Amino acid sequence: DILLTVDTSRLERAKDAGVLQSVDSDVLEARIPASLQDADNQWFGFSQRARIIFYDKADVPNPPATYVDLADPAYKGQVCHRSSSNVYSQTLLSSIIENHGEEAAKDWAKGVVENFARDPQGGDTDQLRGLVSGECDISISNTYYFARSVRKDVDGLPAEARANIGWVFPAQNGEGAHMNLSGGGVAANAPNKENAIKFMEYLASDQAQQYFSAGNDEYPAVPGVAISPSVATLGLFRPDDVDLTKVAKNVPMAQKIFNEVGWK
Numbered sequence: 706d707i708l709l710t711v712d713t714s715r716l717e718r719a720k721d722a723g724v725l726q727s728v729d730s731d732v733l734e735a736r737i738p739a740s741l742q743d744a745d746n747q748w749f750g751f752s753q754r755a756r757i758i759f760y761d762k763a764d765v766p767n768p769p770a771t772y773v774d775l776a777d778p779a780y781k782g783q784v785c786h787r788s789s790s791n792v793y794s795q796t797l798l799s800s801i802i803e804n805h806g807e808e809a810a811k812d813w814a815k816g817v818v819e820n821f822a823r824d825p826q827g828g829d830t831d832q833l834r835g836l837v838s839g840e841c842d843i844s845i846s847n848t849y850y851f852a853r854s855v856r857k858d859v860d861g862l863p864a865e866a867r868a869n870i871g872w873v874f875p876a877q878n879g880e881g882a883h884m885n886l887s888g889g890g891v892a893a894n895a896p897n898k899e900n901a902i903k904f905m906e907y908l909a910s911d912q913a914q915q916y917f918s919a920g921n922d923e924y925p926a927v928p929g930v931a932i933s934p935s936v937a938t939l940g941l942f943r944p945d946d947v948d949l950t951k952v953a954k955n956v957p958m959a960q961k962i963f964n965e966v967g968w969k
């Protein structure tokens with residue numbers, strides 16, 4: 706009855722493919738901020754994450770302050786990121802296209818490739834592990850991967866190693882930290898549409914918001930719901946409030962740029 710997934714690019718792809726249907730719910734309309742829901746009410750965000758810069762405090766005295774800085778030749782041979790086939794990479798570059806334009810986005814991607822410490826590989830936890838192993842000095846990862854390692858044991862990220870990792874919420878004097886979400890919508894052919902809507906309304910309740918976001922180590926979607934202790938470790942920041950639906954439309958262009966600059 707319901708498709709639950711992560712990343713607005715995926716939710717938009719589902720919408721374009723006719724997998725979802727519009728939902729008429731005063732509860733969802735009132736509870737979920739407008740920026741976290743589809744304009745046609747085909748999907749709603751239930752929790753949020755930021756994609757931020759982590760770095761080895763011993764090796765990087767002046768960490769990048771913005772996404773754009775990641776392409777600075779000063780960081781040659783230091784940067785780790787996952788592959789361009791991954792949706793997180795695609796949505797991040799799509800947001801840079803939206804905020805800075807196609808030309809700047811291409812220059813950025815080219816510069817980051819030139820700064821790579823290794824070929825793109827692994828998931829976001831592997832980027833953090835790269836800081837611990839010494840292979841990477843600067844890594845980009847979603848906030849919940851780090852927060853999870855605070856909440857419970859994650860292989861390769863023990864507390865003593867984590868103590869050497871610093872982080873930067875990028876572009877705090879500019880567009881803000883790149884955000885994405887976990888969310889979902891009602892399936893176009895849902896046999897139990899009414900209950901599906903009730904379940905989504907429940908996910909937007911204070912109680913469900915708290916345990917859903919805490920369980921994912923994410924930020925709640927509904928304003929005023931408490932942030933879990935592991936997530937609170939990262940501190941407060943200013944999010945990029947760019948329209949993620951617009952960002953998702955840039956994914957084909959982002960993929961083209963990745964191919965052109967040789968981001969594997």
Ligand SMILES: [Fe+2]
Pocket residue numbers: 829847
């Ligand atoms: Fe993830």
